[in-house]
Every structure is written in C-alpha cells, then in structure tokens.
Amino acid sequence: MTTTDTASNERIDHLDLLxxxxxFIIREVAAECERPVLLFSGGKDSAVLLHxxxxxxAPGKLPFPIMHVDTGHNFPxxxxxxxxxxxxxxxxxxxxxxxxxxxxxxVADPGPFGMRNRLQTTALLDAINEHKFDAAFGGxxxxxxxxxxxxxxxxxxxAFGQWDPRKQRPExxxxxxxxxxxxxxxxxxxxSDWTELDIWQYIARExxxxxxxxxxxxxxxxxxxxxxxxVSEWVQLREGEVVETRTVRFRTVGDATCTGSVESxxxxxxxxxxxxxxxxxxxxxATRADDKFSETAMEDRKREGYF
Amino acid sequence: xxxxxxxxxxxDLLRFATIGSVDDGKSTLIGRLLVDTRQLFDDxxxxxxxxxxxxxxxxxxxxxxxxGLRAEREQGITIDVAYRYAATPKRKFVIADCPxxxxxxxxxxxxxxxxxxxxxVVDATTGLKEQTRxxxxxxxxxGVRQLIVCAxxxxxxxxxxxLYERVVAQMSALAKTLEIESLTVIPISALNGDxxxxxxxxxxxxxxxxxxxxxxxxPAGGWAGVHGVETDEATRLPVQWxxxxxxxxxxxxxxxxxxxxxxxxQVTVLPAGLTSTVTEVRTPSxxxxxxxxxxxxxxxxxxxxxxxRGDMIVGSANQPTVTNEIEATxxxxxxGSLTPGSRFRVKHTTRTTPGIVDTIxxxxxxxxxxxxxxxxxxxxxxxxxRLKTADPLVVDSYGVNxxxxxxxxxxxxxxxTVAAGMVGIPTLLHQG
Numbered sequence: 001m002t003t004t005d006t007a008s009n010e011r012i013d014h015l016d017l018l019x020x021x022x023x024f025i026i027r028e029v030a031a032e033c034e035r036p037v038l039l040f041s042g043g044k045d046s047a048v049l050l051h052x053x054x055x056x057x058a059p060g061k062l063p064f065p066i067m068h069v070d071t072g073h074n075f076p077x078x079x080x081x082x083x084x085x086x087x088x089x090x091x092x093x094x095x096x097x098x099x100x101x102x103x104x105x106x107v108a109d110p111g112p113f114g115m116r117n118r119l120q121t122t123a124l125l126d127a128i129n130e131h132k133f134d135a136a137f138g139g140x141x142x143x144x145x146x147x148x149x150x151x152x153x154x155x156x157x158x159a160f161g162q163w164d165p166r167k168q169r170p171e172x173x174x175x176x177x178x179x180x181x182x183x184x185x186x187x188x189x190x191x192s193d194w195t196e197l198d199i200w201q202y203i204a205r206e207x208x209x210x211x212x213x214x215x216x217x218x219x220x221x222x223x224x225x226x227x228x229x230x231v232s233e234w235v236q237l238r239e240g241e242v243v244e245t246r247t248v249r250f251r252t253v254g255d256a257t258c259t260g261s262v263e264s265x266x267x268x269x270x271x272x273x274x275x276x277x278x279x280x281x282x283x284x285x286a287t288r289a290d291d292k293f294s295e296t297a298m299e300d301r302k303r304e305g306y307f
Numbered sequence: 308x309x310x311x312x313x314x315x316x317x318x319d320l321l322r323f324a325t326i327g328s329v330d331d332g333k334s335t336l337i338g339r340l341l342v343d344t345r346q347l348f349d350d351x352x353x354x355x356x357x358x359x360x361x362x363x364x365x366x367x368x369x370x371x372x373x374x375g376l377r378a379e380r381e382q383g384i385t386i387d388v389a390y391r392y393a394a395t396p397k398r399k400f401v402i403a404d405c406p407x408x409x410x411x412x413x414x415x416x417x418x419x420x421x422x423x424x425x426x427x428v429v430d431a432t433t434g435l436k437e438q439t440r441x442x443x444x445x446x447x448x449x450g451v452r453q454l455i456v457c458a459x460x461x462x463x464x465x466x467x468x469x470l471y472e473r474v475v476a477q478m479s480a481l482a483k484t485l486e487i488e489s490l491t492v493i494p495i496s497a498l499n500g501d502x503x504x505x506x507x508x509x510x511x512x513x514x515x516x517x518x519x520x521x522x523x524x525x526p527a528g529g530w531a532g533v534h535g536v537e538t539d540e541a542t543r544l545p546v547q548w549x550x551x552x553x554x555x556x557x558x559x560x561x562x563x564x565x566x567x568x569x570x571x572x573q574v575t576v577l578p579a580g581l582t583s584t585v586t587e588v589r590t591p592s593x594x595x596x597x598x599x600x601x602x603x604x605x606x607x608x609x610x611x612x613x614x615x616r617g618d619m620i621v622g623s624a625n626q627p628t629v630t631n632e633i634e635a636t637x638x639x640x641x642x643g644s645l646t647p648g649s650r651f652r653v654k655h656t657t658r659t660t661p662g663i664v665d666t667i668x669x670x671x672x673x674x675x676x677x678x679x680x681x682x683x684x685x686x687x688x689x690x691x692x693r694l695k696t697a698d699p700l701v702v703d704s705y706g707v708n709x710x711x712x713x714x715x716x717x718x719x720x721x722x723x724t725v726a727a728g729m730v731g732i733p734t735l736l737h738q739g
Contacts, residue, residue, distance in 0.1 A: 013319075014319050014320045014399055016590075016591075016592075016601075016602065017320060017601055019591050019603075020562060020590075020591060020601060020602045020603035021601075021603075023591060023603040024547070024561075024562045024603050027547040027548045027560055027561075027603070028547060028657070030548065031547060031548055031616055031657070032659075052591075055591050056548075056560075056603070057548075057550065058550075059550070059552065059553055060550060060551060142390045142391075142392070143391075143392050146389070149389045149390050149391060150387050150388070150389050150390075152417075165387060166387075168387055168414070169723055169724045170413040170414070170416065170417050170640055170715070170724045170727065171417050171724070172416060172417055172420035172421075172713065172715060172724075172727045173420045173421060173709060173710065173713045174421075174562070174710065175654050175655075175713065175714070175715045175724075177654050177715060177717055177722075177724050179652070179717060179722040180722060181722065192390070193390070193392070193401055195392045195394075197394075279348065280348060280349045281348050281349055281350050282348035282350055282351055
C-alpha cells in the first residue's frame with residue numbers, strides 16, 4: 001500500500017511498481033491509439049487487467065469497450081461472473097462469438113465436442129476488423145510460455161493479424177510507441193512482467209472478485225490426456241473413460257473442452273497463494289491441452305493472430 | 308576481484324540484462340540460474356529435456372529454457388530478448404536475456420534500457436570478443452553502471468588461473484572508460500553449474516561471491532529510481548492523460564519521475580512556463596501527501612491552467628531545459644544509413660513531434676572506443692547528432708534522468724522505431 005513511508009526512493013513494494021507500470025501502459029495506449037479494446041476472458045489475469053484499467057481512468061468511465069471472445073463452450077460460472085461484473089461497472093461489453101464464425105462459415109465446425117480454442121483467432125480478428133480496433137489489451141504474462149517471454153509490451157500485428165517474432169519493434173525505456181497503419185493493430189500487454197504469484201498476491205491485496213471455479217469445489221470429471229476435464233455438454237465420455245467426483249479447482253479459465261482442473265483443497269485466495277508458491281507444475285502445463293500439440297504451439301498460434 | 312557494494316536494505320526487485328557474444332554461453336547461464344534456483348516447473352524441465360533429445364543436443368540443453376522460438380532452437384542462437392522471472396528468498400528478479408548477434412543490437416538495447424545491472428558472459432578460453440565490447444559500450448551509454456562478469460567455460464580451460472586473470476585484466480581496462488562503478492568478475496562453468504548458484508572448489512584462487520550471491524546483493528532500482536535523488540526538487544511528471552472530475556475540475560495523470568511529488572509543492576508546467584501548487588496527489592491506492600518515483604499518480608493543481616498530454620509538471624526549484632534543438636547520442640537501428648536532413652517522428656516522454664536530423668558530427672568505434680568525424684551512420688552505429696523538433700521538448704541530460712533524457716525516432720512511413728536517442732554527450736563520446 002502507498003503511504004508516506006513509501007515515498008523514499010529506496011523501497012517501493014514490488015506490487016506497487018507492477019501496478020503503476022501497468023497503469024502507465026494502459027494510459028499510454030489509450031492516449032496513442034484511436035480505438036482500443038480490452039480483451040476479457042473472465043479469467044484471473046483479465047480480472048486484474050480490468051481492475052487496473054478502471055483504476056487508470058477513475059473516477060471516469062473506461063475510454064474503450066471490453067470484448068469477450070466467446071467460444072460457446074463456457075463454464076456457466078464464468079459467464080455469470082462476466083455479466084454481473086460488467087453490469088456493476090456500467091461499462092460496454094462486446095461479445096465476439098466463435099459460434100457465429102462457425103455459422104457464417106468463416107471457420108470449419110470442429111463438431112459438437114471439438115476444441116474451439118484455436119478458432120477464437122478468427123472471431124477475434126473479425127471483430128477487430130469490424131470495429132476498426134487499432135489496439136487490443138490482453139492479460140498475457142511473459143512467464144506463461146516461452147513464446148510470450150519474447151513478446152514486446154506493445155506487440156505489432158500486420159493487416160492479417162500476424163505476429164512476426166523476427167520483426168518486433170525496438171521498445172526502449174518506457175517509450176511505448178503505438179503508431180499503426182489502417183488495418184494493422186497492436187496488442188498491449190500491461191501484465192507482461194507479472195508472474196502467476198504476483199497476480200494472486202495482487203488479487204488478495206485488492207480483494208478482486210473472481211469466478212467461483214478458481215476455488216476448490218466438488219465436480220464431476222474425467223481423466224483425459226493427463227488432464228482432469230470437467231464433464232459438460234461438450235465433454236462426452238469416450239470409451240474406457242469413467243466419471244469421478246473429485247475436489248478440484250481451475251488454475252486458468254479457457255474453453256471448457258481443453259481446460260483441465262487440478263485437484264485442490266484451496267478454498268480461499270490465501271490457500272491459493274500457498275499452493276501457487278509450492279506448485280511443481282506450470283499453470284499451462286497443468287491445465288491446457290492446447291499447448292501440448294508441439295514444442296512451439298503457442299508461437300504458432302500467436303503468429304496466426306491468437307491472443 | 309570484487310568491488311560489489313553490498314546494501315543491507317536491498318530493493319526487492321532487480322532488473323538485469325545479459326550481455327555477451329554469440330556462443331559464449333549467455334542463455335546456458337540463465338538456464339542454469341533458473342534450474343539451480345528451482346524456478347522451473349517440472350513440466351517446463353520435461354519440455355526442455357524432450358526438445359534437447361529431439362534435436363540431438365544431449366539430455367538437457369539449458370539454453371532451450373530461454374531460446375523459445377522455433378528459429379532460435381533450429382540455429383542455436385538468441386534472436387530476441389526473452390524476459391524471465393525469478394524469485395529467491397532475498398529478492399525478485401526480472402531477467403532480460405539479450406541476443407548476441409550484431410544484427411539484433413536493437414533487441415539487445417531494448418533489454419538493456421531498463422536494466423539496473425548487466426550480467427556479462429565472456430568465454431574465458433578466448434577472452435573478450437568484439438560483440439561483447441559493442442554491447443558493453445551500448446550498456447554504458449544506456450546508463451548501466453554495475454557489471455557482474457562471468458568468466459565462463461572455465462571447465463574447458465581446466466580452471467587455469469591465467470584464463471580468469473585475462474578476463475579480469477580486459478574488463479578492468481574497460482571499466483574506467485565505460486564509467487563502471489561496480490565490477491565483479493567470477494570464474495564459472497554455466498554448463499556444470501560451478502560458482503553460479505553453488506560454490507565450486509575448482510577455482511581455489513577465487514574467494515568472491517557466486518553469481519547468485521552477487522545478484523542478490525547488488526543495488527537495484529537504478530534504471531528508473533536512483534537518478535535525480537541528489538536534488539530533491541527535481542520532480543518530473545510527464546502528463547499522460549487528463550482526468551475529468553465529477554462536479555468539474557481536472558487532474559493530471561502520469562508516472563512520477565526524478566523525485567517524489569508532494570502536496571504543497573511549487574510546480575511549473577512546461578513548456579508554457581505556468582506556475583501553480585500541487586493541491587492533491589492520488590496514487591492507485593488512494594490520496595497521499597507524497598508519491599514516490601515510479602508510481603502512477605494523478606495530481607490536482609491550485610490554478611486552472613491549460614495542461615495537455617505531452618506537457619510536463621516539474622518542481623519549480625530545479626527545472627529541465629525547454630528546447631527545439633537537441634544534441635544527442637543516437638543508436639541507429641534503421642536498415643539504410645542515417646543522413647542529415649532525415650525526417651522522423653520523435654517520441655519523448657509523452658510527447659510526439661516531427662523532427663529532423665540537422666547534423667551528424669561523429670561516430671564511435673566500439674572496438675577501440677575512439678571517435679571519428681562522419682556525416683552518416685550505418686545500421687547499428689552509434690553517433691552524435693543535432694536534432695531539430697517542431698514542438699519544443701522538455702529535457703534533462705540522460706546522465707541525470709533516463710526518462711526525461713531519452714527519446715526514440717520513428718520512421719514516418721513504416722512506423723518502425725529506428726533509433727534510440729539520449730540527450731547530451733556522455734564522457735565516452737567526449738574523448739578523442
């Protein structure tokens with residue numbers, strides 16, 4: 001917390017530094033770009049991102065809308081959380097629907113039980129074009145994945161939405177330079193330097209509300225590809241699989257068909273901080289099938305325009 | 308040798324960049340640091356082991372921990388900065404693992420521009436290479452004053468003392484010219500882990516700290532916090548955004564720089580030169596009497612002034628320079644050459660204005676650190692220029708303040724950042 005005793009130059013709490021840096025980035029992008037949008041998945045990182053954006057412009061409203069790229073395969077708790085939050089804040093919400101992309105024939109239908117994570121890219125890029133957004137804030141962190149570790153805070157996307165890791169703009173000091181030509185856009189990552197533990201410590205400090213699936217609960221799951229998948233209308237039993245009731249929670253929020261849960265009794269934020277600090281498996285390693293296709297799965301998706 | 312200053316009350320976040328020539332073992336060292344301080348999750352180590360086996364480079368190629376891009380693993384090189392995060396019981400680290408190749412100098416400068424310290428890796432069996440000198444030179448120009456130098460691959464040289472001694476001699480010779488204030492040279496083997504996290508018996512002649520010990524005790528916050536402290540009145544607040552208050556009135560948002568900003572402080576709004584008093588300071592945690600450097604704040608002033616984005620609120624007692632003409636040191640990253648008359652957009656603090664390179668007077672030879680006259684810079688060269696800008700800029704010398712003393716040049720057509728600029732001429736560029 002900031003009080004007069006932190007005014008000396010020697011010591012500011014690292015959460016204060018991360019918070020202020022993120023707010024600085026959000027204000028810079030809002031000032032430099034004409035039509036930014038804040039991407040919101042309902043996950044913990046986007047909850048922190050939204051919290052920071054609200055702080056950056058308080059007591060006014062956000063100078064940009066919030067957009068959810070909806071795979072249609074949602075945990076109902078997350079949609080409930082999203083709608084309550086947006087209503088309480090009185091901010092604008094745009095929903096970019098993967099189902100609509102499928103219905104319009106923009107992407108092939110992977111079938112009722114197919115994974116829709118990668119299809120989000122088309123829905124996202126179509127929405128960016130439709131609304132002429134020139135910047136999209138995301139909650140990605142560099143500690144999540146080795147490709148993200150390489151990405152700039154302001155990351156340039158060409159007219160096809162692609163990221164070219166070999167042609168990143170130099171980004172020195174805090175001179176975040178956001179100029180793009182029409183049709184191109186930027187991704188802005190204010191949480192670049194935050195770790196998973198920082199996120200949880202900040203959520204605890206600021207008392208940020210999260211979807212209930214982050215906390216320990218009883219759920220029907222099946223074991224598949226080394227993950228504990230929640231049984232839902234999109235996750236159907238395959239041969240040899242059995243439904244079990246386990247005490248679990250989710251470490252990330254994503255498409256219900258490829259986001260696994262972890263066995264956990266952590267029912268409070270303090271429990272989660274303890275669990276995170278001692279975990280031996282990364283959050284994406286534990287819970288995301290979409291990263292397990294290849295050595296460079298995240299880089300490949302990012303090149304196509306993924307978050 | 309060890310001249311590291313220890314600080315009992317170390318700041319809890321150290322940002323450092325790695326420097327070194329290609330193949331001297333930078334990425335392996337960072338991989339070793341992360342593995343031996345147990346920063347990596349089991350699945351991440353498994354993935355590195357799998358990738359190592361797939362590419363036939365042994366059981367665990369530590370460089371794969373940070374070289375995450377496909378092209379990097381194919382070529383065994385680092386193309387762009389990888390940012391990694393580590394925490395020990397003593398402090399947190401933000402690590403910028405920078406590329407070594409000359410064509411990726413801009414990426415290296417990106418990583419070093421926000422570093423408190425540089426972790427330099429030298430292959431002790433060959434000694435200091437040209438690319439390392441270039442990077443040390445850029446790091447020095449960027450204001451990095453602390454070096455931890457790893458004399459690496461000592462195992463390949465049977466830990467012979469003369470190999471270590473040569474690195475010490477080469478670095479000591481450079482340290483004065485590069486204005487290095489703290490230099491520690493450590494004999495290590497990144498591959499085997501000697502003297503990285505765990506102390507080794509292989510070099511009985513060395514009694515100084517391990518790499519981790521040196522990192523844990525180094526002063527932090529230098530890149531954006533320490534400057535300006537000797538003058539308590541040098542408050543700088545580049546205005547980012549105007550916040551309208553309910554019921555009328557405005558507050559001015561930005562990040563505090565130079566020195567803390569206080570309620571009651573006499574301030575001047577530049578470039579207009581209007582004066583007022585700070586009546587309210589608000590940090591992300593709420594109202595306060597004083598806000599430290601590095602905090603994002605909004606402030607209210609006693610008088611209703613015309614203040615917009617790009618203006619700077621400064622402590623009245625110690626004001627920066629307002630000017631349309633800047634003498635500056637430039638690192639040129641463009642693909643073509645930089646010649647007088649070239650036009651750019653100049654981004655300085657929160658202001659962007661058209662600018663033109665008026666003259667180019669000298670360039671630096673990074674090998675012998677000599678200056679020579681020139682009228683153009685080619686890609687990755689460092690030189691001295693005079694820049695004219697359409698709008699006046701509010702600047703301090705880079706040596707005094709890294710935020711108000713820095714700018715970038717942006718290509719008007721491609722929108723790419725093509726140069727990093729530092730206001731003023733550092734000592735390094737004064738010598739003939």
